[in-house]
Amino acid sequence: MGPTRREMLALMAGLGLAGCARSDDRPKIGFIVKQPEEQWFQSEWFHADRAGAEHGFTVIKIGAPDGDRVLSAIDTLAAKNALGFVICTPDPKLGPAIRQSAAMWGLKVMSVDDRLIGPDGDPIESIPHVGISALNIGTMAGQVIAREAAGRGWDLASGEVGLLRLAFDSLQTGLERTQGGRDALIAAGLPASAVYDAPQRTTDTEGGFTAANPVLTRMGAIRKWAIIGMNDEAVLGGVRAAEGLGLSRSDIIGVGIGGSGSATAEFSKANPTGFFASILLSPKRHGYDTALALYRWGEAGEAPAPLVYTDGLEMTRDNWQALLAEQNA
């Protein structure tokens, strides 16, 4: 049997690793995210901090873009005597390692956004999770495109319109989001043969651009594009690639998912772009609610709901300010 948590902490304190823990006596939780530079995760952190300020705990925010950094983040949190952590993992397959490390230190763990998967490939059900209703939200994105296409007089069935699906299918939520979007457009009359997949290596704007560019170039004969992806950044990358190939905004209908700063920056531009809309998610529910649930679990033993799925709202240039004002009220 290995050392107990108390022994490990004593050892780390001896090494000076736990030294700063005393500077703040409030209980602490960790909030680990895979892509700290992404607006969505900045918003989650912002709301987690608010939960801490309102309920008397400190949130230790750590960006961990790979497995090594996730594991060292967990060690750091243990050294700081945190109660546990909320995590959006850089790779769901780290599930068993995250679970084991948290258990070794006696830390509570819950996942947000991207669900952890076990050695059998199934979700780890014992780890509470808050995610978006991926299929529904993807379906909404597709329906927004279908409505706008009809408004522009596009004939989806004609073969003149292509659907670019920025794909990150190794992530279940990413797969479901874009499947929902694709199926909604097929239901609206788009032939399945007009769907073009562009697999992304990364889920940021650059990853979307790099994936979209060769597909749009190859299919240069198609001059009207609908664009979907797992988040705003992916769709923005696709829109930028289409613009770069000379398509005008009236030939592009991109609908993202997120509605955080990447989308609102686009809606704030003086002239509309091909990024037509986004489905607004709730960083408050993913940041504030998860942080508070984790804190209450660690502090008072109240276990969080095992599985929560959140909804989205259609956001466009016309309503984004009003929507955000309502959300932040």
Ligand code: GLA
């Ligand atoms: C995933 C994506 C993020 C964001 C969240 C929302 O983690 O990578 O961009 O969409 O889901 O749950």
